[in-house]
Amino acid sequence: MGRFAKLTGVLALTTALAGPALAATELSMWYHGAGGDSAERDTFARIIKEFNESQSNWEVKLQAFPQIAYNDAITAAAVAGKLPDIIDVDGPIMPNWAWSKYMQPLPIPEEKFAKFLPGTLGHWDGKLYSVGLWDAAVAMYARKSVLEENGIRIPTLDKPWTLEEFDAALVKLKDSGKFDYPLDLAMNDKGEWYPYAFSPFLQSFGGDIVDRSTYKTAEGALNGEAAVKFGNWWQSLFERKLAPGTSQDTGDHDTGFLEGKYALQWNGNWAALKPLDKFGDDMLFLPAPDFGHGPKIGAASWQLGISAASKHADGAAKFIEFATQDKYLAAFSNAIGLIPATAEAAQMTENYKDGGKLAVFYDLSAKQALVRPVTPGYVFAAKEFRKALSDIADGADVQDTLDAAADAITADIEKNSGYGH
Amino acid sequence: MSSRTPETRATSLFMRYAILVLVALIFVFPLVFMLVSSLKPSLQLLSDTSSIRAFLPVGNISLDNYTASFARAPVALFIFNSIFITSVTVVLNLVICSMAGFSFAFLDWKGKDVMLSVVIATLIVPLETIAIPLLLVVNNLPWVGLHGIEWGWLNSYRVQIVPFLSDALTVFLFVQYFRDLPRDLIEAARIDGASWFQIYAKVIMPISGPVIATAAILRFLAMYNQYLWPLMVTQSEQYRPVMVGLQYFFQLNTDWGQVMAYLSMITVPVLAFYLALQRAFITSIASTGIKG
Structure with missing residues (x-):
């Protein structure tokens, strides 16, 4: 074998061996x-x-x-x-x-x-x-000057508003006559926002989308006494014109708080910089109210x-x-x-x-x-929750709507053999 | 003899035109809104929606939304992909479906009527119901490429074209149109010694402009508006069409000005195609109306 042939053979072998090691x-x-x-x-x-x-x-x-x-x-x-x-x-x-x-x-x-x-x-x-x-994270957007002007206490993480305080604040802001609505909940956003932003209200009332102790039913959690209390209060927000309902215009949500149409806004940290730029030190990001079972906001x-x-x-x-x-x-x-x-x-x-x-x-x-509930069934449950809250806001019977949602979620869990729980 | 005076005729004409203008405005307003809004900043666009300003190019007007659209997504690539996929599909679809229609209308073969019924019955099967099985099929099809035989058609143009090379509606349109053509034409051509293919290509197709235009427009719209199928089969941005591209613009804080700019750009090919074929399309609709 000639020297050239040996050299090329060695090179070929080296390349073959080194190739896989070098390639990521x-x-x-x-x-x-x-x-x-x-x-x-x-x-x-x-x-x-x-x-x-x-x-x-x-x-x-x-x-x-x-x-x-x-x-x-x-x-x-x-x-x-x-x-x-x-x-x-x-x-x-x-x-x-x-x-x-x-x-x-x-x-x-x-x-x-x-x-x-x-x-x-x-x-x-x-x-x-x-x-x-x-x-x-979600917070209650507010302006210090507006709260002080209306004699409303500024809540803290250690002492958030109670249900009564929060509700009274909304009524007071409405009665001031200076706002189209005292509170903007972003009801125009009918996607994941509803369960992300509003299920913590339900949980703070003592209810939930499903029963987290077993994850095998929504009965009692979504249509029990606490949930119905939440549903009644939720419906009253729209009946009393304290918040724009499901027909809210996207443009109004985007600009309403900044333009002073809404006194308070339930919104996430991703939208916080615009009002901060506009209102500076007057801008407040307040904790969620405590509706009885501790203040809660969504996560993940x-x-x-x-x-x-x-x-x-x-x-x-x-x-x-x-x-x-x-x-x-x-x-x-x-x-x-x-x-x-x-x-x-x-x-x-x-x-x-x-x-x-x-x-x-x-x-x-x-x-x-x-x-939010840690279960494969969440995908289905979230849709039912969204529909129920939308229907209740539109005036549907609270107990009937929550019963129907709980039944549908429980039936879905059963159909999927408990989703592995 | 008409008892209508010239005055009543003029009033009637005026009313007729007034209604037509009103109807035309109703159809044109969404397009005007889209074009005008594409020139406005998002916040102005939203605040203008509550007044007539929504349809007027007033306020802070610029092409910024168009510039921003190109920065947000490869708009030119998406438009090219859609035009390419749609054009190839429409042309091949018209050839295949017109041949099928010709066969159903003029040729005699066993089981023809049953087969036509089966083809038409597929009209009631929406794509959504067969999307998953179709995905599994195309995912296991072979293809001879630069690297030899490859398995699976995902991420390609062909996977967006081949499944739509024929469809029941287009076949049905051709069958209906061909059946109403005078049989004498066929018989004369046969006596002159023409083959069936010659009759199809040189006698029937040249006089089928209206149905070709109608089928082309309907297929063009259906293909250009495809969303679910391309979403399922194109994981690489390189092959995505305009409707999947539209989703690039719906974000947590959607910029509606950019949405309108993108919609304006992707609407241009559709309008151009329709305007090019509108005369034949209207002829086809009109002739359909006087049949029977």
Whole structure:
């Protein structure tokens, strides 16, 4: 064998052996932000770039979907067996995807997330399936001058408004004659907003969407005494013209508080910067009222998880661990204004550090947040809850409507053999 | 003999035109609203909706929404994808369905009537009911590509075209139209020694402009407005059409000005296509009306 032949043989063998070792394994990742906040996309792109450069075993490739179409795209991909390695999932939907075998538990010790806000961790069947880089919180938007002018006490986290106080404040604001409505609940948004924003009211009254002690029925929770009390009060808000009803115009919701048409607004931290810019120090973000069983707000936003179809769960887990470093939690918060998942990351941000403009939302999330029912049946139950609240607002009989919703949810749970509970 | 005076005739004419203008305005207003709103900032757009200003290009007018739309989504890619998928599908669909219609209308073969009934019966099956089985089928189809045989058609143009190359409504339209053509034409051509294909291509199709235009417009609209199927089969942005692209604009805080700008842009191809074929389309509708 000639020297050239030997040399080429050695080169070929070296290349063949080195090839697989050098080539990074591709990890596909889907998320819901196509067309969304470019700062969010850029932050994801930065994390992915830095992860890919930080090691040579894995290369994450991002595919974005529009949020409205994302869940349907995941379902179709699951049917076709084409799920990616890493997915992002809305917190309350996660149990459904875990139960449907779209996702697998995270192969990461839970202690790594010990300092994360509770709402950022997605559990199902005792296992951690997803982790969020941020959480969201809702507060009662108000103006200090308006409350003082009307002699209304400014509530605090330690001493929120009671039902009686809150109701009296609304009546007083209405009687002032200065507002179209004293309270804007964003009734125009008929999506996930209803269960996210309004089920905490029901829970604070002592009811719930389902019975969380068993997750096998909604009877008693959604149509019991506490729930009916909530329903009656809810209906009265619209009967007494204290809040615009289901026919509210989107434009009115977007501009009403800023233009002084509404005195109070139940809104999330994602919309907080505009009124802060407009009203400055006069702007207040107040805690949820305590309707009898403690003040509550919703929790859990988008989280990262690993699809059941992934053959590279170890690589996907490495990426999730990498992405959940405090510096990235802070980067996301600075980019899109949401609440960073840890207190340490909060201190690294402009808005959520001590004394920051939105620091109050971190405290609200830490002290008042309650995740929506952790069950695969939530997807169905949320639709029934939404319909029931909409119907009651429109004047339907409270007991009958809640009974019908509870029956439908319970029947769905039974039809699905208890959803694994 | 009419007893109507010139005055009453003029009044009647005036009323008729007034009603027609009113109806035309009702149809035009949404388009005007869309175009005008696409030039306004979102907050102004929303506050204008409660007055006549909604239909007037007043206030802070600019092309900013168009610029922002291109920044938010690959608008040109989505429009190209839709036009490409729709054009190819419509052309091939017209060829295939007109041939099927010709066969049902003029050829004699066993089971023809039963087969036509079966084809028409599929009209009552909506795509949504067969979407999942269809997804499983296309996901397991082979394709010979640059890398040899590949399995699965997801993420491609063909998966958005092939399943729609024929449809019952278009076949039915052609059958109905062909059946009303004079049989003498066929018989004369047969006596002259023309083959069935020659009759189809050189005798029947050249006089079928109205039905071709009608079928083309209906298929164009159906294909251009596709949402569910492309959403299910295109995971890569590269192959997404305009209706999936529209969802890029519905976010937590939807910018309605950008939505209107995007809608204005994706409406242009539809309007252009309709205007190009409208004369034949109206002829077809009119001729349908006087039959029977």
